[in-house]
Amino acid sequence: MSCLHGIRQKNLDSSTLLSRAGINPAILWLTTHRIHTDQVARLFRSVQQELDDEFMGFASQPVKYGIFELFCEISVQCSTLGDLLNKMIKFYSLITNSIEINLSIDIDNIAKLGFNFAQPKLDPDDFLAQYLLVIWHRFPSWYIGETIRLKGASFSHQMPIYVDELKIMFPCALSFGKMSNEISFDAKYLDKPLVRTHKEVKEFLVHHPANIMTIPGGQSTLESKIEREIIDMDSQKLNFPKVSALAEKLNMSNLMLYRKLKEEGTTYQKIKDDMRRELAINKLVSEKLSVEEVSELVGFAEPRSFTRAFKKWTGLTPRSYSKYQSLK
Numbered sequence: 001m002s003c004l005h006g007i008r009q010k011n012l013d014s015s016t017l018l019s020r021a022g023i024n025p026a027i028l029w030l031t032t033h034r035i036h037t038d039q040v041a042r043l044f045r046s047v048q049q050e051l052d053d054e055f056m057g058f059a060s061q062p063v064k065y066g067i068f069e070l071f072c073e074i075s076v077q078c079s080t081l082g083d084l085l086n087k088m089i090k091f092y093s094l095i096t097n098s099i100e101i102n103l104s105i106d107i108d109n110i111a112k113l114g115f116n117f118a119q120p121k122l123d124p125d126d127f128l129a130q131y132l133l134v135i136w137h138r139f140p141s142w143y144i145g146e147t148i149r150l151k152g153a154s155f156s157h158q159m160p161i162y163v164d165e166l167k168i169m170f171p172c173a174l175s176f177g178k179m180s181n182e183i184s185f186d187a188k189y190l191d192k193p194l195v196r197t198h199k200e201v202k203e204f205l206v207h208h209p210a211n212i213m214t215i216p217g218g219q220s221t222l223e224s225k226i227e228r229e230i231i232d233m234d235s236q237k238l239n240f241p242k243v244s245a246l247a248e249k250l251n252m253s254n255l256m257l258y259r260k261l262k263e264e265g266t267t268y269q270k271i272k273d274d275m276r277r278e279l280a281i282n283k284l285v286s287e288k289l290s291v292e293e294v295s296e297l298v299g300f301a302e303p304r305s306f307t308r309a310f311k312k313w314t315g316l317t318p319r320s321y322s323k324y325q326s327l328k
Contacts, residue, residue: 002127003044003056005124006056006057007047015315019314019315019321021046022038022281022314023039023315024313024315036278044056045209048065052065054067054068058122058123059096059098059117059118059128060118060119063096069205071087072205073201075194076198076201080194081144082190084140084194088101088136089103100118101113101116109186109187110151110184110187111187112184113182113184114182115132115133115136115180115181129156130155130166130169133153133183134212137183142211142212145195150183150184151172151184151185152172153166153174154175154180154184156178156179156181157176158176222264223264225250226250226268238299239299246268276298276299277313279294280294281321291306291307295307
């Protein structure tokens with residue numbers, strides 16, 4: 001995975017970070033294996049903590065872990081989105097010289113938020129550019145309480161083979177080989193008030209960066225709709241309806257549901273496995289429930305089957321995973 005570039009550069013052990021994130025290192029490199037956003041979010045945080053660098057080794061200067069949290073604490077003083085972005089630009093200009101951030105408004109009243117790097121060669125897969133654009137689209141959207149509809153997203157790199165993934169991350173016109181990495185949107189959003197309270201900002205930081213990766217950008221996928229349907233049935237214990245019942249609920253045929261999931265690179269079984277894994281991790285680590293209790297909550301008939309599945313997902317048994325997390 002691209003986010004491990006900085007770890008590899010320092011010859012650090014990536015398998016430990018993967019296991020901490022709930023990713024089985026043995027199956028990571030399978031092209032058919034799709035990593036869930038919650039796993040990716042945990043991995044990002046682990047890499048940032050291990051390197052003590054929120055830019056994960058992709059910039060000419062490290063940005064200490066906790067800087068984004070500090071900015072969020074400061075951001076509660078802002079009143080509008082424009083205030084937030086301008087304060088963010090000033091804040092990061094004082095923190096590091098490795099990145100230049102610009103906000104401009106063109107003659108057509110289109111706002112452009114751009115990121116340029118002092119040493120772009122340090123980001124060979126253009127990971128950091130995409131990561132920052134995602135953050136500074138979704139975090140402001142969350143802050144104003146509505147999705148900022150993008151007019152376009154431009155990248156300094158050439159069109160990658162995973163362009164379909166970028167189309168999901170940035171639902172707008174994409175262009176490549178440009179002078180800057182930037183997103184553009186109607187400048188009217190800059191006058192939108194920030195609607196989140198200090199308490200909500202603190203809660204946001206508890207789940208960061210998982211929330212940034214799932215809201216608001218990912219909420220229109222069929223996968224997210226299916227997950228919400230299942231959670232709405234019972235948020236504490238997983239019960240999975242038949243495909244026919246889901247399809248009817250979502251106003252589509254079984255065939256269309258299967259086809260749309262395939263287009264998103266997933267399956268109903270994969271969604272069920274992901275939901276089981278994430279609920280299991282939460283119950284084991286956050287609520288300290290026993291393996292037997294968690295096994296029942298995630299829909300396994302007996303603990304041994306759950307233990308085998310959990311080890312396949314993460315590379316560790318439930319007990320080993322809980323013990324490892326308690327030692328962090």
